[in-house]
Amino acid sequence: MEERLSSAEESHIAAPAADLSVLLINLLKSVLYRDDDERQWAALLNLQARVRDYVAVLNLDLVLDEAEGYAFLKSRPEPADDDPAPRLPRLVARRPLSYPVSLLLALLRKKLAEFDAGGSDTRLVLSRDDIVELARVFLPDGPNEAKLIDQIEGTINKVVELGFLHKLKPAGSTAAGPFSYEVRRILKTFVDAQWLAEFDARLATYQLQLAGVKHAREESGNE
Template sequence: MDQPDATLDTTPTTKPNQDLSRLLIGLLKGVLYRESDEPLWAALLTLQSAVRDTMRLLDLELVLDEAEGYAFLKSRDDSDDDDEGSTRLPRLIARRPLSFPVSLLLALLRKKLLEFDAGAGDTRLVLSRDEIVELVRVFLPEGTNEARLIDQIDTHINKVVDLGFLHRLKPGAGAAAAPDNYEVKRILKAFVDAQWLSEFDARLAVYRQRLMPESATAEGRRHD
């Protein structure tokens, strides 16, 4: 009796695994934006369950915002432990404390983004360096050296760029990309929510009260 011919299945089976590997590596490196890599973004939407399961082994959580078009990893909260007596794994993503000026700048940019979203127009909020400087300088103690104050604000801006919440636009990429222009990245909404803003407003009110006596004393001295 004739035996049927054996045929090899040549259908590729490694593509999903390759996509998953690329996703895991990319997310461990930083934020994934839809606009930066649309094919990889499409793979994430398909494989997000596998990504979540894999990252849970590293005590990480996938944050995915389809509407805004970004995804990133964060350490799971302590309250997310399933077993009360379980030992926490070492943090793969370290928490970075921020200085008050940097926190202030993040809060002001978040409010600016909130105001921008309330109006109609472009989806990209672009601010010039001078506009960002003016946002911050009214909250910082005035010094006799104006240039030094501006340099300090530039340092805070560079820190926010390093954190990924501001993107320095290259000159020559359109009218919005003039020298010293920055795009406020929408991922800022995931880190600075309404509760954070409310708590920061309370701290800012205390900070303002602390500055007012100093300003009043300086003003009085000038009139003596």
């Protein structure tokens, strides 16, 4: 005699499958943060083995940081030249970063390291003016101050799109106040010590060039 499942048992089986589908779709679209959706985060911790098995078929790995509270998918490393394994298409595309974006990411990563070393709070929140001041020191001066600030704000928006900054609502009852930004801790995964050291070396060279340009302008103006 065929044994039928009760409606409660059927619901219990269907729920993890539904959770898995939602998890996979959301992870393929963007980063999953614990603070943004506690229920989704709990489902991920419960189903992470199944998530890893599924995304492995797509040549992806699940990166899950329980301490910092974020998870995302990344492409597996490509096989070495002498490896006979087939080279699979990349599902997650690589995107080259412009100098202003790379600069801001490095500066935010340093700020996050300093914050972690000296504070007990877990969230680094910076105002728009704080970020502008961080970046403007390393950008060439121009005759139009407003244009320079607009360029930095454009870079901030790009970093928000990449998911490394989270724009917070202005304090108070009006939405017209200045925005603040939370530095997402996922930045620590993408900007490691080696990347930062290499960028610091390039930045030092750039600063020397920038100082030479400023000196040449001053000499030209004094003539």
